[in-house]
Amino acid sequence: MTNDFSLWAQTIQTRTETVLSALLPSQEIAPQRLHQAMRYAVLGGGKRVRALLSHAAGELCGAPVERIDHAAAAVELIHAYSLVHDDLPCMDDDDLRRGKPSCHKQFDEATALLVGDALQTLAFEVLSAPALHPLAAQQLGMVRTLAQASGSRGMAGGQAIDLASVGLSLTQQELEFMHIHKTGALIRAAALLGAGCADAPDAARVRALDHYAKCIGLAFQVVDDILDTQADTATLGKTAGKDAEQNKPTYVTILGLERAKSLADELLEDALQAVRPYGAEATRLEQLAHFITGRAY
Numbered sequence: 001m002t003n004d005f006s007l008w009a010q011t012i013q014t015r016t017e018t019v020l021s022a023l024l025p026s027q028e029i030a031p032q033r034l035h036q037a038m039r040y041a042v043l044g045g046g047k048r049v050r051a052l053l054s055h056a057a058g059e060l061c062g063a064p065v066e067r068i069d070h071a072a073a074a075v076e077l078i079h080a081y082s083l084v085h086d087d088l089p090c091m092d093d094d095d096l097r098r099g100k101p102s103c104h105k106q107f108d109e110a111t112a113l114l115v116g117d118a119l120q121t122l123a124f125e126v127l128s129a130p131a132l133h134p135l136a137a138q139q140l141g142m143v144r145t146l147a148q149a150s151g152s153r154g155m156a157g158g159q160a161i162d163l164a165s166v167g168l169s170l171t172q173q174e175l176e177f178m179h180i181h182k183t184g185a186l187i188r189a190a191a192l193l194g195a196g197c198a199d200a201p202d203a204a205r206v207r208a209l210d211h212y213a214k215c216i217g218l219a220f221q222v223v224d225d226i227l228d229t230q231a232d233t234a235t236l237g238k239t240a241g242k243d244a245e246q247n248k249p250t251y252v253t254i255l256g257l258e259r260a261k262s263l264a265d266e267l268l269e270d271a272l273q274a275v276r277p278y279g280a281e282a283t284r285l286e287q288l289a290h291f292i293t294g295r296a297y
C-alpha cells in the first residue's frame with residue numbers, strides 16, 4: 001500500500017511541479033527579479049499535500065485530472081504566498097523555508113511582499129481561466145471558495161489570531177478556532193476545489209469530503225505542533241522549536257505530548273470514518289490521511 005501510495009504521490013507531485021512551472025511567468029520576462037523570486041518560492045520544494053488532497057478528492061467525484069491539476073496549482077500558489085509572508089520579519093521572522101533561505105533572505109523584504117501579492121493574484125487568474133471548467137457558475141463557486149478560505153474569515157484571519165496569541169494561554173477551543181482558520185480553511189478548500197472540478201459532484205460525497213478535510217486539516221496542525229518539538233531543523237526544512245521560542249500556544253503546550261498524539265489519532269479516525277462508505281474509491285484519501293498524520297516533516 002505504501003509503495004503504491006508513494007508512486008501515486010510522486011506522480012501528482014511531478015504533475016503539480018510541471019503545471020506550476022508552466023503557469024509561473026518565466027524569469028526572462030520583466031520584471032525578472034520578481035519572477036525569479038516567485039519561481040524560487042513555489043518550485044522545487046514542499047510536500048504538495050494540498051495538491052494531493054485536491055486530486056484524491058477530485059478522483060472520488062470523477063473529475064477530469066487536467067482540471068484538478070489547475071485547481072490544485074491555484075491552492076498551492078496561495079499556500080506558497082502564505083509561507084513567504086509568514087516568514088517575513090513582521091510575522092514569524094524565519095530565515096529557513098523548505099530547506100533553503102526564505103524568500104526575503106534570498107531576495108529582499110520588498111520583493112518577498114510582492115511575491116506573496118503576485119502569487120495570490122496568479123492563483124485566482126488560474127482558477128478563473130475560462131478553459132478550466134465548462135460550467136461557469138460552478139467555477140465561480142470555486143473562485144469564491146478559495147477567496148473565502150484565504151481571506152479574513154479563513155487563512156489571513158487565522159494568521160491575525162495567531163499573531164495576537166503570542167504569550168497568551170489559550171484554551172484548546174480557542175487554539176482550535178485559530179487553526180481551523182489559519183491552516184484548516186485552505187486544506188478544506190483544496191478538497192472542495194478538487195470535487196468542484198467534476199461536472200456534477202455528488203452532494204453526499206462533497207459533504208463527506210468536507211468533513212474529512214476538516215478533521216485532516218486539524219490533524220495536520222496537531223502533528224505540526226508535535227513535530228516542532230520533536231524533529232530537528234534539517235528534517236523539517238524550517239526552524240525547529242520555533243513555537244516555544246516565540247512563546248506560542250500549541251497543542252503540545254496545552255495538552256502535553258501524549259494527549260496531543262492521541263488527539264491526532266482521534267482526528268485521523270474521524271477523517272477515515274467520513275469516507276469509509278466509499279470503500280475502495282476512497283483509498284487515496286485514506287492513504288493521504290495516514291501520510292499527513294504519520295509524516296516526519
Ligand code: GRG
Nearest residue numbers: 046047048049082085086155156159182183224
Ligand atoms: C501570511 C496570510 C498569511 C498566512 C500565513 C499557513 C500560514 C498562514 C502560515 C504558515 C505557518 C506555519 C508553519 C503553519 C503551520 C502549518 C503549516 C501551514 C505548515 C506548512 O505547510 P506544509 O507542511 O508546507 O504543507 P510545505 O512546504 O510542505 O508545502
